[in-house]
Amino acid sequence: MRADAGGGGRVPLHRSLLVRLLAASITIAVCSVAATAWLAARTATSAIEQEQGQVLAGDARIYNTLIGYAAAHTDWSAVRPTLDRLAEQDKRHITLTTQDRRPIAASGSVSAAVSGATLPARASALVDPLRADPTLVPGVTADGIDPRAVGPYRLPEAERAELLGRVATLQACLRNIIGAPAPVAETSSGRPSLVIGGSNSSREKTGASCGLYVLDIPTRTESRALDQLNALVGDCLKRQHLAPVTVDLSFAPGASGQKAVQRCVDTARREQLAPHVAAPALLFVTAQSGSATPGFRLSPANTVRVAGVAALVLLLTVAVTVTVGTRLVRPLRALTAAARGPAQQRSRVPVTTNDEIGRLAAAFNDLSERRERVEDQRKAMVSDVAHELRTPLSTIRGWLEAAQDGLADSDEAFIDSLLEEALLLQHIVDDLQHLAQADAGRFRLHPELLRPRDLLDQSAAAHRGLAEAARVTLTARTEGDPMLRADPLRLRQVIGNLLSNAIRHTPPGGSVTLRCRREGDRVVIEVADTGTGIDAADLPHVFDRFWRADKSRSRRTGGSGLGLAIVRHLTEAHGGTVSASSVPGQGTVFAVTLPR
DSSP states (O other), X not given: OOGGGGOSSOOOGGGOHHHHHHHHHHHHHHHHHHHHHHHHHHHHHHHHHHHHHHHHHHHHHHHHHHHHHHHHOSSSTTXXXXXXXXXXXXXXXXXXXXXXXXXXXXXXXXXXXXXXXXXXXXXXXXXXXXXXXXXXXXXXXXXXXXXXXXXXXXOOHHHHHHHHHXXXXXXXXXXXXXXXXXXXXXXXXXXXXXXXXXXXXXXXXXXXXXXXXXGGSOOHHHHHXXXXXXXXXXXXXXXXTOOOOOOOTTOOOTTOOOHHHHHXXXXXXXXXXXXXXXXXXXXXXXXXXXXXXXXXXXOHHHHHHHHHHHHHHHHHHHHHHHHHHHHHHHHHHHHHHHHTSOTTSOOOOOOOOSSHHHHHHHHXXXXXXXXXXXXXXXXXXXXXXXXXXXXXXXXXXXXXXXXXXXXXXXXXXXXXHXXXXXXXXXXXXXXXXXXXXXXXXXXXXXXXXXXXXXXXXXXXXXXXXXXXXXXXXXXXXXXXXXXXXXXXXXXXXXXXXXXXXXXXXXXXXOEEEEEEEEETTEEEEEEEXXXXXXXXXXXXXXXXXXXXXXXXXXHHHHOOSOHHHHXXXXXXHXXXXXXXXXXXXXXXXXXXXXXX
């Protein structure tokens, strides 16, 4: 298959190897990006959710601890160790400020004064045991008062010991009734209580049998605190024109269920406990780097997931690449095997696609055909050269052997015959040398500005004697006076070869015309004869080496068969072209077209 059979134009986009490679690369990239994006989203979401849970849990622990500290202390002067401990546990930085953002204390080596200047715009929480967040602090009811804030309700050791004695007596009673000791629970104020299982009715029955009500009787300390609380509640109710109520240790407003009464109770409790707790403070929890939102690190499980998906993407990428690469390499291997085949073997590869590789295969097949033609021409040329040289050498050898045997006289005719054969042999060798120089690209041109009219006149004068001997009329004619830049010696050799060829093939009484004219930016030199002409089937071969139309013609009268090949090489070296046109029986015209 020839190269032009595959088409000399551009490869259609859908068949282009470049487009296919780009499509494969884009597909692999899209799949990789999609898988990476999916994995990153899933992993990041999971890690963020996990980190957020850890952050929220840590923040709740910090908040709960500081609320408990504030409930048990009247100020923040000794909170620094607690902040350091919490910061070490959660790898965070904790800062407390007043509500007007004046520093109170901070964790770590950074001073409160310095940390207060670099705090986030928004605080993490407000630490106030009298207005705690029920969702973050266990045991806090809707009133927001932390049960650890006991203030005047904290029992002294004597009263606590007295209550523990009652508990021991009641435990013995309960052991006899339920067969097991009841566990003791103690509130933040130091008041003990017994935990009895079962339903409400069974607990009430058991409690009545053992007299558990004695644990509900307030102590002297608690009675003083309750009197103070009821006075505060009474003042609040009086201002709202409500009936007075009595509050017990449950801090419930008796049978009244009015919200206004409950608000008065809550307000009175906060007023009573305020001197016994730390002042409200703003809490700032930040990362150790100072940012408000801490970063997160992938867990081992997430790391394994990332590595697994990355390995899967890599495996798919390798599989797609190997598949595409194999399909692309297969025809290239066929080309390599064909190129490495023996020189005498006809190397052909199948053309299965119409992309760049398919066209490369077609070009390779065309190159193989041209190589075979060149090899055939080389073999024919060697044979022709041997035949051309054999004829004059055989003639010279025959005459010399005849002279040696005394069969021929060494007279002037003998010498002329040997000289003629030597000149013919020299002519063949010179032509071969010229062709060798042309093939090697060693033609040395020395162009100069010249008039073709002068060159034609010189060539005609040099060949006029040969023409007269052959009884052929030789004329030269130039239209106008064009100028030409060329090597005069090489151009004279071109014209001389064409004239010699025309004179040899023109019968006596014929004519050979050498003419020149200008056509646009080119100069055309023609050699026209009235000879026998050349068949149309033979015209494409007239410039081939050792080619003759008349195979039966004498080698001596037909020349070496290299003159027209030399004409073509010399013309092409000048950047021109040479062509031949002929009408059998009427004559032939050789045209040399050269750029000005």
